[in-house]
Amino acid sequence: MTEKKLAIIATKGTLDWAYPPFILASTAAALGYETEIFFTFYGLQLLKKKLNLQVSSLGNPGMPMPMPVPVVLQALPGMQSMMTMMMKQKMKAKGVASLEELRELCQEAEVKLIACQMTVDLFEMDTKEFVDGVEYGGAATFFEFAGESDICLYI
Amino acid sequence: MADFDRELDASGLNCPLPILRAKKTLADMESGQVLHIIATDPGSVKDFEAFAKQTGNELMSSGEEGGKFTFMMKKS
Numbered sequence: 001m002t003e004k005k006l007a008i009i010a011t012k013g014t015l016d017w018a019y020p021p022f023i024l025a026s027t028a029a030a031l032g033y034e035t036e037i038f039f040t041f042y043g044l045q046l047l048k049k050k051l052n053l054q055v056s057s058l059g060n061p062g063m064p065m066p067m068p069v070p071v072v073l074q075a076l077p078g079m080q081s082m083m084t085m086m087m088k089q090k091m092k093a094k095g096v097a098s099l100e101e102l103r104e105l106c107q108e109a110e111v112k113l114i115a116c117q118m119t120v121d122l123f124e125m126d127t128k129e130f131v132d133g134v135e136y137g138g139a140a141t142f143f144e145f146a147g148e149s150d151i152c153l154y155i
Numbered sequence: 156m157a158d159f160d161r162e163l164d165a166s167g168l169n170c171p172l173p174i175l176r177a178k179k180t181l182a183d184m185e186s187g188q189v190l191h192i193i194a195t196d197p198g199s200v201k202d203f204e205a206f207a208k209q210t211g212n213e214l215m216s217s218g219e220e221g222g223k224f225t226f227m228m229k230k231s
Binding site: 094 | 169172178206209
């Protein structure tokens with residue numbers, strides 16, 4: 001079997017949207033894919049050693065809520081952290097892996113993590129806060145791998 | 156005597172952890188050895204079939220017993 005390749009662009013920095021890149025990358029690696037994730041814009045948050053990701057129901061009418069809450073109340077202070085806490089509790093209760101664990105499994109499986117240099121500079125992010133092993137590059141770096149990939153996802 | 160070499164209890168774990176744990180356990184095993192997997196994630200039934208198909212490891216059997224799913228996988 002020749003090794004297949006998966007290229008992912010991770011652009012989102014919320015707790016819910018942090019899952020797809022790491023779930024797919026770790027699983028692909030387990031299936032023998034050579035995998036690379038390119039983190040850009042808010043996706044860079046997923047590289048921080050200490051993850052502090054939140055979920056918000058604002059602008060997301062599809063989010064299941066234990067009870068209906070009017071949008072204007074969802075904007076009140078403390079609502080976002082409460083929803084984040086509830087989501088984390090639910091995930092734990094259902095045996096969903098933590099992001100840290102999935103990310104570690106990705107790194108163990110040699111999934112390549114590339115941070116977009118331009119957005120790192122744009123947001124003046126401190127790369128010392130990132131996990132070890134992150135590489136830096138731009139669009140051309142991404143295409144070098146993505147151009148040969150079998151699957152390419154924008155998340 | 157059990158008819159497998161290693162056992163992995165992935166009960167309570169959700170996608171993709173049963174697959175990732177199985178992969179890790181298989182990596183420490185010899186070719187031809189059999190891994191017995193227990194899982195509670197209903198999605199794992201299709202996922203282990205797909206895993207076997209794509210990795211070349213043989214899914215010898217898969218079954219359900221009292222809400223638990225069991226699999227026998229032979230390392231390629």
